[in-house]
Amino acid sequence: DAGVTQSPxxxxxxxxxxxxxxxxxxxxxxxxxxxxxxxxQGPQFIFQYYEEEERQRGNFPDRFSGHQFPNxxxxxxxxxxxLGDSALYLCASSLGDVGASYEQYFGPGTxxxxx
Amino acid sequence: AQKITQTQPGMFxxxxxxxxxxxxxxxxxxxxxxxxxxxxxxxxxxxxxxQGSYDQQNATEGRYSLNFQKARKSANLVISASQLGDSAMxxxxxxxxxxxxxxxxxxxxxxxxxxSP
Numbered sequence: 667d668a669g670v671t672q673s674p675x676x677x678x679x680x681x682x683x684x685x686x687x688x689x690x691x692x693x694x695x696x697x698x699x700x701x702x703x704x705x706x707q708g709p710q711f712i713f714q715y716y717e718e719e720e721r722q723r724g725n726f727p728d729r730f731s732g733h734q735f736p737n738x739x740x741x742x743x744x745x746x747x748x749l750g751d752s753a754l755y756l757c758a759s760s761l762g763d764v765g766a767s768y769e770q771y772f773g774p775g776t777x778x779x780x781x
Numbered sequence: 782a783q784k785i786t787q788t789q790p791g792m793f794x795x796x797x798x799x800x801x802x803x804x805x806x807x808x809x810x811x812x813x814x815x816x817x818x819x820x821x822x823x824x825x826x827x828x829x830x831x832q833g834s835y836d837q838q839n840a841t842e843g844r845y846s847l848n849f850q851k852a853r854k855s856a857n858l859v860i861s862a863s864q865l866g867d868s869a870m871x872x873x874x875x876x877x878x879x880x881x882x883x884x885x886x887x888x889x890x891x892x893x894x895x896x897s898p
Contacts, residue, residue, distance in 0.1 A: 699885060708785075708872050708888030709826070722885060754824055760883075770886065772818075772826035 669694055670759050670773035678779045679747050682753030687742040687776045697721075698740040699770065700732060704752040715740050744778075761776045784808065785889035792894050794863045801848070802858040802892045804873035814876040815856040816886065821841065822868045829871075832856060836851050842884065865897045870894075 671690045672721035691698050697716045701709035715734035734740045739757075739779055750773050754777050758770040790837045794800040806815065817829040832840045834849045840847040848857040860867060870891045876884040 697883060701886075706890070708890050709886075711885045711887070714883065716883065717887075721883060724885070736830070751879060756826060757826075758826075761844075770830055770884075773830075775824040777824070 670757055670771050672701045672755075672757050672773040672776050674776060675774070676777045676779075678781060680781055681747055681749060683747050684743065684745045685747060685778060687744075687755050687757075688694045689742070689757030689759075690739045691757075694769060695759035695761050695771070696699075697760045698734060698738065699760070700740070700742045701756040701758065702726070703756060703775070705753070709756055712742070720766065747780045749780050752778060754778075762770050764776070783875045783889075784877075784887045785875055787873055787889035787892050789892045790890075794894065794896055796865060796896055796898050797862050799859060799861045800863055802871050802873075802894065803888070804855060804856045804858065804889060806854050806875050808854075808871075808875065808877050810877045812877075812879045814880060814884070815847070815849070815878060816876070817845070817856075817858045817875040818874060818888075819867075819869045820872060820891070821896065825858045828856065829861070843893055860894075865896050865898065 672717040673688045693698045698715040700712040712726050713723040714721045718734045729745045731743045756775045757773045760770045797892045815832045817827045819827045830845045832849045844861045846859045872891045874886040874888045
């Protein structure tokens with residue numbers, strides 16, 4: 667049973683560029699949440715996708731956008747990259763419409779460096 | 782105000798000893814959940830233990846137990862018989878609102894635990 671997978675593992679971009687990060691949820695999960703973890707900090711919630719729509723959003727600018735595909739995989743896009751966007755980006759999956767499930771399964775993350 | 786506070790940036794413990802990692806939280810929602818995650822240097826967040834706000838007993842999972850003091854709004858993680866492999870960052874996190882797969886988590890800043898031989 668495959669867990670949450672993310673690609674790429676590492677990425678180096680230049681200020682002003684655009685980046686796309688990818689996430690495949692755990693088998694059977696339909697909800698994907700994205701978190702940003704700056705160095706020395708805890709993860710911060712960016713947004714969540716369910717049924718191909720953004721269901722919830724944290725306090726992040728519109729430069730951060732996402733998408734969910736029919737197979738539940740998801741992409742995180744960041745436009746006009748800033749140095750402050752350098753972070754570990756974590757994807758977490760869960761089963762949205764269950765209620766009793768409390769676990770979110772995290773992927774290994776994508777480490778983005780903006781120079 | 783911070784919703785999750787972890788006051789210990791770093792903790793040191795000798796192998797086989799017990800260690801307590803502190804976490805206090807702030808919420809006005811009567812229904813919430815508290816989580817502890819371990820993050821090794823590889824980056825993946827590993828779920829350790831969960832405590833619901835209505836749970837009567839403290840949660841336990843193997844060597845991990847959660848010391849839940851609701852009135853004090855604290856949810857400390859206790860690791861018994863520390864092992865070298867326990868060296869990692871530990872995060873306390875909270876879900877506000879009823880249990881749901883749509884829940885999002887608010888994390889503290891973490892505590893780095895180093896276990897020495």
